[in-house]
Amino acid sequence: MLDDTDRLLINRLQDDLPMSTNPFAEVGEELGLSEADVISRIEAMKDSGAITRFGPFFDVAAMGGAFCLCAIAVPADQFERVMTEVNDFPEVAHNYERDHTLNMWFVLATETPEGIAETAERIEEKTGLKVLCFPKLQEFFIGFRVKA
Amino acid sequence: MSVETKISDREIIAALQGGLPIVAAPYTEVADKLGMSETDLVTQIAAMKDSGAIRRIAAAPNHYKLGMVANGMTVWDVEDAQVAELGAKIGALPFVTHCYERPRARDQGWPYNLFAMVHGDSPDEVEAKRAEIAAILGDACHGHDILYSKRILKKTGLRLRKRG
Numbered sequence: 001m002l003d004d005t006d007r008l009l010i011n012r013l014q015d016d017l018p019m020s021t022n023p024f025a026e027v028g029e030e031l032g033l034s035e036a037d038v039i040s041r042i043e044a045m046k047d048s049g050a051i052t053r054f055g056p057f058f059d060v061a062a063m064g065g066a067f068c069l070c071a072i073a074v075p076a077d078q079f080e081r082v083m084t085e086v087n088d089f090p091e092v093a094h095n096y097e098r099d100h101t102l103n104m105w106f107v108l109a110t111e112t113p114e115g116i117a118e119t120a121e122r123i124e125e126k127t128g129l130k131v132l133c134f135p136k137l138q139e140f141f142i143g144f145r146v147k148a
Numbered sequence: 149m150s151v152e153t154k155i156s157d158r159e160i161i162a163a164l165q166g167g168l169p170i171v172a173a174p175y176t177e178v179a180d181k182l183g184m185s186e187t188d189l190v191t192q193i194a195a196m197k198d199s200g201a202i203r204r205i206a207a208a209p210n211h212y213k214l215g216m217v218a219n220g221m222t223v224w225d226v227e228d229a230q231v232a233e234l235g236a237k238i239g240a241l242p243f244v245t246h247c248y249e250r251p252r253a254r255d256q257g258w259p260y261n262l263f264a265m266v267h268g269d270s271p272d273e274v275e276a277k278r279a280e281i282a283a284i285l286g287d288a289c290h291g292h293d294i295l296y297s298k299r300i301l302k303k304t305g306l307r308l309r310k311r312g
Contacts, residue, residue, distance in 0.1 A: 056203075140236050
């Protein structure tokens with residue numbers, strides 16, 4: 001279970017970490033926590049899954065690559081097999097099960113724009129299922145923070 | 149530093165894609181592994197932030213574990229001529245975390261061109277927010293749906309394919 005201090009820390013950690021030698025000491029100072037407490041709480045939240053990842057958020061598009069949201073309509077009795085096959089692709093950054101005929105939604109991140117179509121094609125070959133690609137045409141984005 | 153020994157952005161990405169070490173001096177540890185000075189590493193990360201290659205160094209929270217049990221991807225079939233104006237309005241709503249215009253796939257039974265991710269503490273809360281979006285879109289919207297997430301199947305962030 002997360003306590004109020006964990007929630008405070010998660011909220012702070014969704015913003016950029018300082019690039020000083022001891023960044024967790026600096027975050028601790030902002031929040032009135034010791035460096036050791038900050039580190040052990042982050043470790044615990046990673047272990048419990050409250051934080052799925054801690055580190056740099058890369059934007060492959062800014063590095064000449066591309067992102068694309070894709071979806072597959074997976075027959076229920078093949079779901080586990082297809083999930084394993086799709087997740088095995090390193091280009092698949094996130095994958096969610098959703099309650100719709102199109103029940104598997106994942107994000108491809110590739111180092112080149114051409115990599116999206118190539119990867120989608122390889123996933124089709126592997127799974128035997130049609131991959132729909134929904135690249136973003138416009139982003140209406142203000143800033144994403146989950147309030148913990 | 150000579151050109152030959154310069155550590156590439158790619159090497160830095162490879163070292164950091166699994167995450168930053170949660171230790172007192174994380175940049176020192178990563179720099180040591182890469183065989184560079186902490187100052188050079190931090191300078192290079194700062195340059196990658198300036199170029200947009202790195203958005204920020206931060207935590208990715210798991211919404212479910214934070215009690216945000218309902219996460220609905222709302223999708224809307226909006227008049228093309230109005231999608232830019234209406235998308236901006238929807239994207240500005242405080243409960244919408246991601247909002248994009250995407251291509252339709254009509255031949256696959258997918259007429260929707262506007263996607264807005266809505267998080268809430270309960271399905272009722274998400275439905276109320278969906279109704280709020282529907283009211284803003286009004287007659288410009290010809291159909292909509294909501295796809296609740298049932299499970300995270302994978303969430304790793306970027307992974308580079310091995311080269312060579």
